[in-house]
Amino acid sequence: MSDRIIQTDNFSHYFGAIQTLKNINLEVRRNEILGIIGPAGSGKSTFLRALNRLNDLTYGSRIEGTIKIDGQDIYAPGTSIVELRRKLGMVFATPIPLPRSIYENVAFGAKMAGIKSKSELNELVTDCLVKTTLFEEVKDRLDSSATKLSGGQQQRLCIARILALKPEFILLDEPCSGLDPISTMKIEESLRQLKNEYTIILVTNNTKQAARVADRTAFFLNGELIEIGQTEKIFTTPADQRTNDYISGRFG
Amino acid sequence: MYLNPKIEQRVVQAILWVFTLATVFILFFIIFYILHKGLPVLSYNFLTTNPLDMGKSGGIYSTIIGTIALTIMSLLIATPLGVGTAIYLTEYTRESRITRVIRFGSECLSGIPSIIFGLFGFILFVTKLKMGWSILSGGLTLAFMLLPTIIRTSEEAIKSVPYNLHEVSYSLGSTQWQTVTKVVLPSALPGILTGVILSVGRSVGETAAVIFTAGSALRMPTSLFSSSRTMAVHFFILAREGISMPNAYGTAAVLIITILIINIIAYRLMHKFIKKYS
Numbered sequence: 175m176s177d178r179i180i181q182t183d184n185f186s187h188y189f190g191a192i193q194t195l196k197n198i199n200l201e202v203r204r205n206e207i208l209g210i211i212g213p214a215g216s217g218k219s220t221f222l223r224a225l226n227r228l229n230d231l232t233y234g235s236r237i238e239g240t241i242k243i244d245g246q247d248i249y250a251p252g253t254s255i256v257e258l259r260r261k262l263g264m265v266f267a268t269p270i271p272l273p274r275s276i277y278e279n280v281a282f283g284a285k286m287a288g289i290k291s292k293s294e295l296n297e298l299v300t301d302c303l304v305k306t307t308l309f310e311e312v313k314d315r316l317d318s319s320a321t322k323l324s325g326g327q328q329q330r331l332c333i334a335r336i337l338a339l340k341p342e343f344i345l346l347d348e349p350c351s352g353l354d355p356i357s358t359m360k361i362e363e364s365l366r367q368l369k370n371e372y373t374i375i376l377v378t379n380n381t382k383q384a385a386r387v388a389d390r391t392a393f394f395l396n397g398e399l400i401e402i403g404q405t406e407k408i409f410t411t412p413a414d415q416r417t418n419d420y421i422s423g424r425f426g
Numbered sequence: 427m428y429l430n431p432k433i434e435q436r437v438v439q440a441i442l443w444v445f446t447l448a449t450v451f452i453l454f455f456i457i458f459y460i461l462h463k464g465l466p467v468l469s470y471n472f473l474t475t476n477p478l479d480m481g482k483s484g485g486i487y488s489t490i491i492g493t494i495a496l497t498i499m500s501l502l503i504a505t506p507l508g509v510g511t512a513i514y515l516t517e518y519t520r521e522s523r524i525t526r527v528i529r530f531g532s533e534c535l536s537g538i539p540s541i542i543f544g545l546f547g548f549i550l551f552v553t554k555l556k557m558g559w560s561i562l563s564g565g566l567t568l569a570f571m572l573l574p575t576i577i578r579t580s581e582e583a584i585k586s587v588p589y590n591l592h593e594v595s596y597s598l599g600s601t602q603w604q605t606v607t608k609v610v611l612p613s614a615l616p617g618i619l620t621g622v623i624l625s626v627g628r629s630v631g632e633t634a635a636v637i638f639t640a641g642s643a644l645r646m647p648t649s650l651f652s653s654s655r656t657m658a659v660h661f662f663i664l665a666r667e668g669i670s671m672p673n674a675y676g677t678a679a680v681l682i683i684t685i686l687i688i689n690i691i692a693y694r695l696m697h698k699f700i701k702k703y704s
Contacts, residue, residue: 228597233520260599270594273613283598286608339599 177203179342179373180225184239187217187224189232194220196397197239202343207365207374209388209405211381213420217397218377222345225375226262227255260287263336267348269328271320276312279320279331283339302334306364326357333364344368346376350383362387381421385409393417457682464679467672473680477644481660482670486677488646492561492654495647496640497629499565500572505622507569508576512618515577516584517606536574543571544638552639559641559653567639568632572625579624583617584610616695623692627685633658657681 180202187195195217202208210218220229227248229235240247248258260283271279280299289295299316303309308330312323320331329349336344346365350358365374365387378384384391385405392402393414401408401417412418429437471485478484511532515525547567557563587610595605611618633656641653642663655663657677664674 226597228593231593231596256599256601259597264597266590266594266597268590270588270590272591272594272609282595282608283600286598286600286604335598 179204179244181242182239183242185224185241186238187220187229188234188236188238189229190234194397195224198399200392200399200402202373202375203390204373205369205371206389207369207376207387209384209391210375210377210394211379211384211391211420212394214379215396216394218394219347220397221394222264222347222375222377225343225345226259226264228259228264230255260339261341262343262345263339263341264345265329265332265336265347265349267351269325269332269352271323271328271331273319273321275317276320276323276331277316280334280338282335287339298338302337303331305337305368306330306334307360308334324357326353326360329353329357329361330364333361333368337368342373344372344374346374346378348377348379351379358383381409393420395420457686460675460678460682463672463675464677464682467676468679472676476646477660477673480667480669481644481664481673483673486657486660486673486680488644489655489657489660489677490680492640492647493630493656493658495561495654496564496568496636496656497626499561499650500568500629501622501625503565503569504572504576504625508573508621509580509618511573511577512580512584513606513611516581517602517610532574532577535570536578539634540571540632541634541638543567544635546570547635547639558651559639559643560651561640561647561654562650564636564640564654564656565650567635568629571632571635572628575625575628576618576621579621580614580618583614583621586617587613616698620692620696623688623695627688627692630656630688631658631681631685632656633662637662657684 178201182198182200185195185198186193198221210221212218223229224237225241225243225248237249241249243258243261246253272282274282277299280302281295284295284298289298300309303312308327311327312331320328323331333344333349350361353361362383365376368374376384376388388405390403391405391408393400393408393412393416395416401412401414403413408417409421412421473485473490474487475485476488477486511528515528519525544567547563547570551557551563551566552559557566591609591613592605595609600608636656637659640656640659642655642659643653644655645652647654658681661674661677661681664670664677
């Protein structure tokens, strides 16, 4: 099996007349953490949302080029979007628990997929909460509302909710932008562990976070992929002057 | 004309205070007057025996049942239609000419006087479709009257569900229908319920549309095709024909208390709804 499991080929994206991504060519490798950095409006979130076709929800969204996952073009007609989204679990910038209990939040995806067995669901929920180190903190109040958890706990719950989909990929869209340093540290810690089982794409505004956890890092600017490479290389000897300017804080 | 700001403030305050007082006074006067005249007539017997002798004596039991039957009937028709329309307008289509036409049509519907609805129901359901004066005809007619309110309140309730909840639901692999039924509707439920309960109030109090379509039979209704008299119609006939003013006020008191209770429930729900989303 090829090591490159996501491959984009001259991928461009438009919202109406505005081009948000320009000819992106990159690949994602199995069990890596790919960090995507870049200033606001650089297209990094749009790229992430193109991968699970969440942009489709916005009227006027249009693409050119291809994105292949395991060799399959995900924009080919006849692709099951529901299956695709289960394969690429997404965590958003602000933790958005569904207005339901902790248990129901984690079990939601599985229930939508048609799993009804109570014991199977119980096992799944426990398993996913353990993986995100949330289980010990919430095991006595699985039936209480998820909105009562702290911000950091909510974000870990959102990750647990994704794991319950049994995805291959985890897409994170600035998952720590609203969190304190300790919660951020806990999330980064779970990402390092999750890497063994999943392929992770982490969009972040915090370049230091990419430096800490990403194996490879991509730098986006104005809808273009400027540079992609091993994280150390991007952060020590970037090939492009613009990358250098961005990571050294000269703009963005 | 120049007034000292202090005096101006006092004058304006006094005028506005009088306006407010007048409004509240009228409301309380009506409630007090009806209850004052009606409460002495009320008794357990009045509520649980059928009207006798055209309503001159006896109670109002069959008209209470008639009111309940008609209200339930109208809600059973209007709620699915109205909520369905609201779901379509908010979730399944974009703002376009068609949605504007639908919305405009529904606004117009809410401006039509109820007597016109009664006439329309009489011509269409009672005579053309041969349903006769019946709970079915009355329920259908009332349902059309309630639709705009239910559509409007449901639409607002659904729109107030944060958009990112949709995204979360989709990103967890839900279909559109699952997103609507499992995420959007549960969050919008208090708002939708508020609209439905306000509609109950209108349904209970409606007279003109009902008298033409459900008729005014005093017998206990036995099926959907029975003609039935509601409390509002009963009050109208008792008072207009001068059959029994005490019984008319008794009926009015029951009616007003019912509507007050319904409005209080709706208000409470609305309050809960607002607190939840702000």
